[in-house]
Amino acid sequence: MLPNVLEVARRLIQERVEAGAVVVDATMGNGHDTLFLARLVGERGKVIAYDIQPQALEQTRQRLIQENVLERATLLLASHEEIDRISEPVSAIMFNLGYLPGGNKAITTQAASTRKAIAAGLRVLKPGGIMTIVVYWGHAAGVPEKAEVEAYCAELPQRDYLVLKYQYLNQRNQAPFLLAIEKRVSS
Numbered sequence: 001m002l003p004n005v006l007e008v009a010r011r012l013i014q015e016r017v018e019a020g021a022v023v024v025d026a027t028m029g030n031g032h033d034t035l036f037l038a039r040l041v042g043e044r045g046k047v048i049a050y051d052i053q054p055q056a057l058e059q060t061r062q063r064l065i066q067e068n069v070l071e072r073a074t075l076l077l078a079s080h081e082e083i084d085r086i087s088e089p090v091s092a093i094m095f096n097l098g099y100l101p102g103g104n105k106a107i108t109t110q111a112a113s114t115r116k117a118i119a120a121g122l123r124v125l126k127p128g129g130i131m132t133i134v135v136y137w138g139h140a141a142g143v144p145e146k147a148e149v150e151a152y153c154a155e156l157p158q159r160d161y162l163v164l165k166y167q168y169l170n171q172r173n174q175a176p177f178l179l180a181i182e183k184r185v186s187s
């Protein structure tokens, strides 16, 4: 079967990230992506992860403890706009937009802060590095966020970035899609 958007995001990251890398999970949620990244970077690597909800941080912390990889992660109760404080180049950044599954559906990522975080992420991304953005837009704040994110990504200069969109066209109910941005080596 063809892979879903999250599987493609993970494959693209897996193909590019080496053990020992520094990577970012911009939307920690229940920690599935943080765990995926922590395994990928190995003992010498580091995952910096953000969420604005204490519940997300705690779920993620427990998941990483269970898998014995907590020391590879820095879990921050902060908005992903703070990515601009990172001072080292990062190899990959994952965004998984929307609300916390099993949590308060009214607390979601938002157009303006998501755009700022993407821009900050692209500044700290290494040449050859990748950002993946899974856009779930089947909620009230999701529609303007989708428009903002797509418009921003579509305008990125071709000389500096490769931008991909992956989406099933025949799914009902506002099918989620993936945007993947590779920072070109020459930029």
Ligand SMILES: C[S@@+](CC[C@H](N)C(=O)[O-])C[C@H]1O[C@@H](n2cnc3c(N)ncnc32)[C@H](O)[C@@H]1O
Residues within 6 Å of the ligand: 026, 027, 028, 029, 030, 031, 032, 033, 034, 050, 051, 052, 053, 056, 078, 079, 080, 081, 096, 097, 098, 099, 100, 101, 107, 108, 109, 110, 113
């Ligand atoms: C779809 S969930 C992420 C799922 C997660 N990647 C996983 O593997 O379980 C989106 C998360 O983004 C968080 N979020 C919302 N606004 C945020 C912001 N400004 N900065 C960081 N996280 C935010 C929400 O609290 C929610 O937990």
